[in-house]
Amino acid sequence: MNILLLLGPFSVVLGLMAVGAFVWTLRASQYDDIQGAAERILIDDDDSPDSSSKGDAPVR
Amino acid sequence: MAVTFDAAAGPDMSAFLRRTDEGQTRLDLLVTGARCAGCIARIEREMARLPGVASARLNLSTGRLALGLEGAAVDPGRIISALERLGYPATPYDPGAALAQRDVEGRQLILALAVAGFGAMNAMMFSVPIWAGLFDQELGPATRSMMMWMSAAVGAPCAIFAGMTFFKSAWRSLRAGQANMDVPISVGVILTLVISFSETVLNGRDAYFDAAVSLLFLLLIGRWLDHVLRAKARSAAGDLLALQSPVACAVDAAGRERSIPLGDVQPGDLLRVRPGDRIPVDATLEDGEALLDNSLLTGESAPERVFPGQLCRAGAVNNSGLLTLRARARSEDSTLAAIARLVDAGAQSRSRYVRLADRAAALYVPVVHAVALATFAGGWALGLDPREALIRAVAVLIITCPCALGLAVPAVQVVASARLFRRGVLVKSGAALERLAEIDHVVFDKTGVLTEGCPVLVGASSTIIAMAAPLARASGHPMARALARAAGEGPLATGVTEHPGLGVEGLIDGRRARLGRAAFLGVPTRSSGETEIWFGFEGDTKVRLQFTDGLRPDAADTIKALKARGMTVEILSGDRIGAVKGVADTVGVADWRAGLLPEEKSDAIDRLTAGGRKVLMIGDGLNDAAALARAHAAVAPGTALAASQNAADLVLTGDALMAVVEAIDVARSARRRALENFGFAALYNLVAAPAAMIGLVNPFVAALAMSGSSLVVTLNALRVRGGR
Secondary structure (H helix, E strand, O other): OOHHHHHHHHHHHHHHHHHHHHHHHHHOOOOOOHHHHHHHOOOOOOOOOOOOOHHHOOOO | OOOOOOHHHOOOOHHHOEEOOOOOEEEEEEEOOOOOHHHHHHHHHHHHHOOOEEEEEEEOOOOEEEEEEOOOOOOHHHHHHHHHHHOOOEEEOOOHHHHHHOOHHHHHHHHHHHHHHHHHHHHHHHHHHHHHHHHOOOOOHHHHHHHHHHHHHHHHHHHHHHHHHHHHHHHHHHHOOOOOOHHHHHHHHHHHHHHHHHHHHOOOOOOOHHHHHHHHHHHHHHHHHHHHHHHHHHHHHHHHHHHHOOEEEEEOOOOOEEEEEHHHOOOOOEEEEOOOOEOOOOEEEOOOOEEEEOHHHHOOOOOEEEOOOOEEOOOOEEOOOOEEEEEOOOHHHHHHHHHHHHHHHHHHOOOHHHHHHHHHHHHHHHHHHHHHHHHHHHHHHOOOOHHHHHHHHHHHHHHOOOHHHHHHHHHHHHHHHHHHHHOOEEEOOHHHHHHHHOOOEEEEOHHHHHEOOOOEEEOOOHHHHHHHHHHHOOOOOHHHHHHHHHHOOOOOOEEEEEEOOOEEEEEEOOEEEEEEOHHHHOOOOOOOEOOEEEEEEOOOOOEEEEEEOOEOOOHHHHHHHHHHOOOEEEEEOOOOHHHHHHHHHHHOOOOEEOOOOHHHHHHHHHHHHHOOOOEEEEOOOHHHHHHHHHOOEEEEEOOOOHHHHHHOOEEEOOOOOOHHHHHHHHHHHHHHHHHHHHHHHHHHHHHHHHHHHOOOOOHHHHHHHHHHHHHHHHHHHOOOOOOO
16 A cells, blocks of 8 residues: 555646646647637648748748 | 828828837737638738738737737838738737736636646545545555545645635625625635544544535636636727727827827827717817717716817717817826726626526525524534534535526626627627517618618719818718718818718808708708718708618528517618618518608607517617617627717627627527526525435535536536527
8 A cells, every 4th residue: 555655646746747737838828819729720831832921931 | 182081091000019129010900800711821921921021920719910020110001901902901909008917817717727626636536535445444544544634735725725716705705794605605615624624633534625626626617707708808898999999080280180099199189089989088178069978988878068178088979070179198098998997887787687696696695604504503403413513514505605506697698698709799798688688679770781881972073072072071971981982082171060860060161061961951852861962052052962872681681580580670760761662672671661860760769668579779870879779789780880889789790780680599599598597506506405404415425516516507508509
């Protein structure tokens, strides 16, 4: 039963990590545009010459 | 001509540019009409192609487009016109300090929610072995004690952290000598924690740390939903205001008019406000007298007469002629105040069901405390030991925790208004949905509702247009605006007064002139109405100006759908008989009246109401504002004047009239769900509370039952029909 003394706190630490991850996604404003994120996946801008951001695509 | 009156003619909007710390310039725009991935891709691609634009990112949920600009040399006006060419009208938007800090409360709530969720799961991890161990004696006392301590170590701090919202609110209300819903919640949670600690220390067998945390977790979900609804309403109200008066019309020293961003208005500036528009900032009236609709600010529906030197408050709607004002405050001071007032007004008009729930709560709290106390005293008197009696009392407190009752209505309203928002209907208050559900008679205005409301001038000579234009530019009426558009930029009439439903009067080069209905100009007529207006100088010949106005594509379908739902439909219009009859026949309405004045419209609504009908009024013009305010429920299209949007409960943000039918469907469905929720919450309490009193339920089961009832109520709310 001594293993409980190790596993109990260990699972609590895992839980705390999950809370931390959630707070991080919140801080990184990942919930600000939920609809937009769902739609953006449909835009295929991988190889299009006029991608939506100038940073990773050549400007004509 | 140096005079520019129309805001679209090229106002200087560089005040909306904001410099960031990295030396970049940012511009925020509110874009309407973007709905899908295609729109995102198109807008962001085209924006990034414009010279000087470094980055573009559209937030689809809020409709805000954030642009990063290289240097401050880019003209926002050109970006906006580029967006308009793409088919997405846009307005500059200043996020402002208030909106940035508005979600501090939301952040705290979600953090508390995350902690409570973590606490509930992990405390339960240690509690479940305890409960399982109680059935057969595999769990030794030492292990059980260790599990209880671990459960306490996780559960208690989480419960205290997550419960702070409730403890603080309960403490505030107790100090004010009242007891709100948070008092029994706080008492229940604190007592549960105290009992669990004493059991743990004394090696007892009843520890309920998990129950305390999961109770808070579920309550916080309710709080969070409520907060989201209010935050959404607040930002929608802010958007509405941003769309309505992004620019003010200022008069410079040389007497020329110029559109300037609201943020640039300084105290002492001279401003002009057109009829039907909002007063942009708190200002003093310079000359003439004004009729102001303060209903947004004070709830008073009768217009207020304001004389020179008196204060006109920001957010009030100009119901008279062209006004000249002198600004008294900066826009941040006045506009933010106006937003706050708009939200407050919405919050004050609390729905009947929410009021019912509040009244139930006022009764509920003392009853629950009395019952819990009676359980404890009765149990002790009947020979239970005090520990057992206290646990029963705590179970009563937890099981009767009024979350199902508190969630019953807000959950339904959140779901319903979110669904409607997605379909292009802005719901101004929860009460509006309830009233909309009761409607059995629908009254349409014709112009701008059944028709596109965008009249086009036909067959007039350019000399006549140029003659009438100075007066037309000073009016907010759709036909006058069409005339002003046809004439282009030019001088403005002075001393202008607008007579709602009749026309506009003023001085052009010192000569008195009128523009409006035939009767207003004294022309004997058989035909006068909304497809034609007359113009003439005093004592001179009068000229007729004709317009055409197309029917909305879904008008006939909308009316058919309304009739299919058992509603009667009527058209009340100020237009002439011929035009109204034409439209009524096309859309299939047999019941129509033409040539009505604004008072006659509102009288007609009053008569219907007196006859026991629940009337829904749909109208857009200044002449409908009174009727909209009198009707049981009111809808205004997004193209309507500020005055009408004010008076309406719902504002259509899209073009489709069919949204009215959807709104009624959603409202009816929401009413059914709310009533079901009430019934369920009442039934639950009637069954669960006695069960807890006679000791059938321990605090853990009580927390589960309470959570289950909240869950049922929330899931039932999700069944509100409509939306995708």
